[in-house]
Amino acid sequence: MSETNQELTQQYYARTKAAISELTSQLEAIKSGSATSDSIQKVAVELAKLRKEHTDAIAFLPGYDQRQVDKQLEGLESQLESLRTAAAPKAKFAFKRKATKAAPPASTTPATASEQSTSAAAPPPTGQPSAVHTSGLSISGHTNSYLTLSSLSSPWSSASDLTISDLDNCIVNFIPDSNGNIPHDVTFTALHARNISNTVLILPIISGSALLHDLKNCVIALGSRQFRMHTSSEVDVYISIASNPIIEHCSAIRFADYPSSLRRPPAHDSITTQTKSNYLAVQDFSHIRATPSPNWSALPEEAAIRDDQWPLSNSVDVQAVLSQLLPSRG
Amino acid sequence: MGLLTIIRKNRQKEKEMRILFLGLDNAGKTTILKKLNGEDIMGISPTLGFNIKTFVHGKYTLNIWDVGGQRTLRPYWRNYFEQTDALVWVVDSGDRMRMQDCKEELHSLLLEDRLAGASLLIFANKQDIQGSMSSAEIRDALDLPSIKTHQWRILPCSAVTGHNLIEGLDWVVGDVANRIYYSSTAEATDRWQSGGAVEPSNVSVEK
Ligand SMILES: Nc1nc2c(ncn2[C@@H]2O[C@H](COP(=O)(O)OP(=O)(O)OP(=O)(O)O)[C@@H](O)[C@H]2O)c(=O)[nH]1
Numbered sequence: 001m002s003e004t005n006q007e008l009t010q011q012y013y014a015r016t017k018a019a020i021s022e023l024t025s026q027l028e029a030i031k032s033g034s035a036t037s038d039s040i041q042k043v044a045v046e047l048a049k050l051r052k053e054h055t056d057a058i059a060f061l062p063g064y065d066q067r068q069v070d071k072q073l074e075g076l077e078s079q080l081e082s083l084r085t086a087a088a089p090k091a092k093f094a095f096k097r098k099a100t101k102a103a104p105p106a107s108t109t110p111a112t113a114s115e116q117s118t119s120a121a122a123p124p125p126t127g128q129p130s131a132v133h134t135s136g137l138s139i140s141g142h143t144n145s146y147l148t149l150s151s152l153s154s155p156w157s158s159a160s161d162l163t164i165s166d167l168d169n170c171i172v173n174f175i176p177d178s179n180g181n182i183p184h185d186v187t188f189t190a191l192h193a194r195n196i197s198n199t200v201l202i203l204p205i206i207s208g209s210a211l212l213h214d215l216k217n218c219v220i221a222l223g224s225r226q227f228r229m230h231t232s233s234e235v236d237v238y239i240s241i242a243s244n245p246i247i248e249h250c251s252a253i254r255f256a257d258y259p260s261s262l263r264r265p266p267a268h269d270s271i272t273t274q275t276k277s278n279y280l281a282v283q284d285f286s287h288i289r290a291t292p293s294p295n296w297s298a299l300p301e302e303a304a305i306r307d308d309q310w311p312l313s314n315s316v317d318v319q320a321v322l323s324q325l326l327p328s329r330g
Numbered sequence: 331m332g333l334l335t336i337i338r339k340n341r342q343k344e345k346e347m348r349i350l351f352l353g354l355d356n357a358g359k360t361t362i363l364k365k366l367n368g369e370d371i372m373g374i375s376p377t378l379g380f381n382i383k384t385f386v387h388g389k390y391t392l393n394i395w396d397v398g399g400q401r402t403l404r405p406y407w408r409n410y411f412e413q414t415d416a417l418v419w420v421v422d423s424g425d426r427m428r429m430q431d432c433k434e435e436l437h438s439l440l441l442e443d444r445l446a447g448a449s450l451l452i453f454a455n456k457q458d459i460q461g462s463m464s465s466a467e468i469r470d471a472l473d474l475p476s477i478k479t480h481q482w483r484i485l486p487c488s489a490v491t492g493h494n495l496i497e498g499l500d501w502v503v504g505d506v507a508n509r510i511y512y513s514s515t516a517e518a519t520d521r522w523q524s525g526g527a528v529e530p531s532n533v534s535v536e537k
Pocket residue numbers: 189208209225226353354355356357358359360361362371374375376377378397398399400420455456457458459487488489490491
């Protein structure tokens with residue numbers, strides 16, 4: 001019995017080691033060349049296979065080996081995740097063009113009225129893919145700027161999802177203006193944030209969930225129903241939340257309560273504003289163990305941004321403020 | 331015919347269905363189930379592990395498994411495949427940035443032997459959010475027309491308003507019932523016979 005186990009372990013270990021180093025070099029190759037969704041897809045499939053084998057192997061692998069392999073796989077997974085992000089625009093256009101074919105569903109069930117009417121509404125053919133079409137509000141592709149609600153892409157509507165992506169060295173202030181320059185009654189029903197670095201994000205309490213990927217050296221203040229942060233590092237999070245904040249494949253994340261100076265009279269989302277914040281009830285999905293996660297901590301009071309320090313006026317010197325407030329000030 | 335009769339009888343006594351809810355994290359799986367069950371949907375945390383809900387739907391008892399979809403949990407999905415009658419794949423229709431990821435996860439599930447007989451419902455959830463993709467856009471983004479191995483259907487829905495949730499379950503139950511249970515209507519009998527793909531492994535439902 002023990003011999004069989006040992007054999008199994010050794011075989012598994014040898015195979016996995018070889019596969020991991022093979023994947024590592026493939027990822028390197030993709031990084032130094034240009035990432036195509038094809039090459040990424042291949043690695044993704046291989047990696048998923050390894051993950052499966054590893055899950056199966058948990059039954060016989062000693063705990064130490066388990067963790068070693070687990071760590072290496074995690075490393076590869078998060079590299080892959082960031083490559084995917086980098087190649088993402090291509091993927092987004094791909095289905096736009098397909099949508100124009102208006103192919104009938106291959107299902108053996110008769111097409112439903114809902115399916116029919118929505119496919120008729122598919123966008124007309126476009127030759128060259130242009131900017132990604134989102135009908136929600138979005139802000140993307142800025143450096144060294146102070147951004148406010150008036151910098152948003154689309155015209156106002158009372159409720160919409162919000163996408164923030166590809167920012168570096170910015171201050172984003174989406175707290176509704178008390179002077180009435182900006183509609184007061186705007187509600188965001190979801191937040192998607194991706195690929196943001198060296199940036200301070202000051203966001204209101206929104207009525208939906210927040211999903212964030214690839215933040216690096218940022219500060220974010222936000223209220224939301226759920227908070228999920230992936231593949232990010234060095235982020236200070238000031239959050240008002242009633243559920244458990246989630247991190248996955250993250251490191252050096254610090255949590256604090258949402259600053260009272262940013263709260264506005266609760267217009268819509270009375271639930272989140274009234275409930276006491278769970279900002280320290282963080283769950284790290286990359287560390288599902290009894291021991292505390294090494295990837296996050298409570299933000300010490302002396303390191304926290306003071307109420308009067310939040311850069312709410314667009315006349316500030318962006319670089320000066322950033323060098324003062326970002327987690328890593330080097 | 332003898333074997334089929336036995337299968338029908340066993341199934342008829344139990345009238346149970348096992349339904350698996352999967353999808354990326356943040357899709358709304360838990361919210362949909364809570365809404366269906368008339369529970370509060372405000373303070374839901376991301377699922378670490380799984381939940382089981384039991385509904386009585388007409389003459390059937392539905393055992394619904396809701397498994398967390400965070401990336402680190404996805405390798406464990408396979409632990410829930412056994413005996414699944416229907417797969418409900420929930421999509422966050424506002425999550426354009428992860429549609430590729432969503433498509434890859436779905437198509438790799440469909441290769442699983444243990445899910446081979448399962449009906450497939452795709453819920454294009456969060457339709458109440460302005461800016462979300464329509465079910466036709468999602469059908470193409472996920473390349474559903476290429477699926478030949480499973481009986482599938484896509485429905486736009488919202489866990490917040492409750493729109494189409496019951497309709498989705500109705501379809502799932504009807505589709506599974508037509509495949510697995512002996513039904514007295516002539517139409518169902520026809521489908522049953524032409525469907526044909528019932529394996530003895532579908533018989534034991536007791537867990
Ligand atoms: N606006 C809107 N929000 C929704 C809808 N369905 C779910 N949500 C929100 O989306 C977030 C995620 O919902 P969950 O039910 O936790 O998602 P899940 O699929 O169970 O996620 P995991 O457990 O991580 O796999 C929550 O903040 C919900 O309030 C919907 O139909 N409309």
